[in-house]
Amino acid sequence: MATEKALGLVVRGTDYSETSRIATLWTREWGKIHVLAKGARRPKSNFESALDLLSLCSIVLIRKTSGGLDLLTEARVEQRFAGLRRDLSALYAGYYIAELLSDLTEDHDPHPGLFDASVAILERLGLPGGTTPGWLMAWESRLLRELGYAPLWTECAGCREPLAAAATMTYSAAAGGMICGRCRVTPRGQVRIMEATWMALRKWMAWEAIEPIQEAMNVMREMRGVFNETITYLLGRRPRLMAYLGSES
Ligand SMILES: [Zn+2]
Structure with a gap:
């Protein structure tokens, strides 16, 4: 055979x-x-x-x-990605990556770009020169983009009107991106974020390099919240490993 x-x-x-x-x-x-x-x-x-x-x-x-x-x-x-065994947060991040690759992808639907990025990030997790939350969100940005789930950032995901920056803004996982003041219809999966976080997310989603971008800790924390809501919505449940993912930068 x-x-x-x-x-x-x-x-x-x-x-x-x-x-x-x-x-x-x-x-x-x-x-x-x-x-x-x-x-x-x-x-x-x-x-x-x-x-x-x-x-x-x-x-x-x-x-x-x-x-x-x-x-x-x-x-x-x-x-075997030795760095995962040196640091518990890196190991949890590795398990989280495995869980999402197993449960959020379709059978027989190859994404070589996401495969290469996953291997490159698993190789770097737990090693000096980066932090686990940053590497993980760099991977999640790539995951959403490659699987066709990239949220809308510059226009309202409800009415498609262009979004203007404001001190606080609303992200909706269910709507698939940022929403304007008129479109706050379903409270489920909504996160209020700062303008700085909105700017950061736009940059990360378009980022081609593997290395994460440096961000302030409060921006990283809000970004983690946006990824948590988005992944939970797409998966239809909270990932088992989500509770173990830190937000420290
Ligand atoms: Zn709208």
Whole structure:
């Protein structure tokens, strides 16, 4: 049978039967896939510990055409993101990234740009030269943009009138962006933010580099609130790891 190769990040795994494991991988080539690794729980399997959460591995598999699980035949670890084990906030951020890649993306919908950015940010989390909240929001900005969920910033997401800056402004996750004073219809998922935060969010969403932009701590805190509301709305529930994400800059 024909085999295919890919590079994938393990975003979920569960034991299956006495000896096997089922894993969800977020691959560069095909987006999210679900694989069966037969014998993965045996002491000397072909997979060793390659299917641990947040391992980046080269995989070989036999693809199923009828909607079942793909059959994994090989998995070799390429990268384990050592920084995640040095800092608890980085580890939680890594788990949060895995949760969203697993639950907010569609099967077989590849986004190589988001894949590369995810790997680059997982490599930097927990290492000197950046802070976890900044790296995480840089990743979330990329996630929303790549998946087509980028909020509207310069016009009202309700009536589409151009927005003018004001001392405090309203963001609505349900409306999909900023809303004007006339459009504050559903209070659910609304966040009041400063003009400085509005300016920062516009900049971050258009930012092409991986490195986060430096912002004042109160701006970072408000940005965290906007991301929390947006992700919760899109997912239809609060991410399990959200409570562990700090807002310190
Ligand atoms: Zn409006």
